[in-house]
Amino acid sequence: MAYVKVKRRELTFAERMYLPAIMKGMALTFKHFVGVGGRKGVTLQYPDEKWELPAFYRGVPSLVKDTAGREKCVACSLCEFVCPPRAISIIPREIEGVVEKAPEVFDIDMLRCIFCGYCEEVCPEEAIFMSKEYEVCGETREELVFDKTRLYEIGSTLGPDGGTPDAEKKWERLSREQSAQGLGED
Numbered sequence: 582m583a584y585v586k587v588k589r590r591e592l593t594f595a596e597r598m599y600l601p602a603i604m605k606g607m608a609l610t611f612k613h614f615v616g617v618g619g620r621k622g623v624t625l626q627y628p629d630e631k632w633e634l635p636a637f638y639r640g641v642p643s644l645v646k647d648t649a650g651r652e653k654c655v656a657c658s659l660c661e662f663v664c665p666p667r668a669i670s671i672i673p674r675e676i677e678g679v680v681e682k683a684p685e686v687f688d689i690d691m692l693r694c695i696f697c698g699y700c701e702e703v704c705p706e707e708a709i710f711m712s713k714e715y716e717v718c719g720e721t722r723e724e725l726v727f728d729k730t731r732l733y734e735i736g737s738t739l740g741p742d743g744g745t746p747d748a749e750k751k752w753e754r755l756s757r758e759q760s761a762q763g764l765g766e767d
């Protein structure tokens with residue numbers, strides 16, 4: 582079989598000493614140092630300064646209540662079932678009212694959570710949302726298991742119904758959208 586032998590270029594002495602790469606790096610650092618192009622400083626003074634997070638950013642999962650302050654979660658355990666690293670633990674309790682159940686215990690192990698957002702996707706009640714919270718720290722493993730109280734605290738930063746202006750149930754909205762597209766009907 583015919584083949585072409587490609588000869589690798591020999592590196593110069595300066596290239597072998599990384600001098601061009603070092604000069605390029607120094608030039609870039611100097612450019613930022615003097616603020617060429619009106620942009621001075623690329624270092625963020627964290628934690629005094631915080632990043633501007635994009636709208637699609639997925640932080641810590643959180644639980645939300647409705648506008649009347651009621652728990653939206655009905656302890657169906659779909660999120661627990663779908664969670665890839667098995668980070669969610671739910672123990673339901675029976676309640677009186679329109680829905681039959683609510684979570685007695687709702688824990689998310691933040692050492693396991695991979696911020697995939699599946700729990701938010703699967704929830705039929707729009708009760709769990711990925712927040713913008715990214716500061717997860719603690720000194721013990723137990724501290725990093727976020728219980729219901731902590732998850733509602735984080736969720737309260739999103740507002741009632743997770744900040745969803747139209748608090749229509751997800752499955753209602755999806756079936757309406759599918760009907761509009763002529764899908765999901767036999």
Ligand code: SF4
Nearest residue numbers: 664694695697698700
């Ligand atoms: S974001 Fe993903 S890994 Fe984290 S609790 Fe939700 S489903 Fe589990």
Ligand code: SF4
Nearest residue numbers: 654655657658660704
């Ligand atoms: S958060 Fe949603 S999916 Fe998870 S148990 Fe509650 S209602 Fe079900």
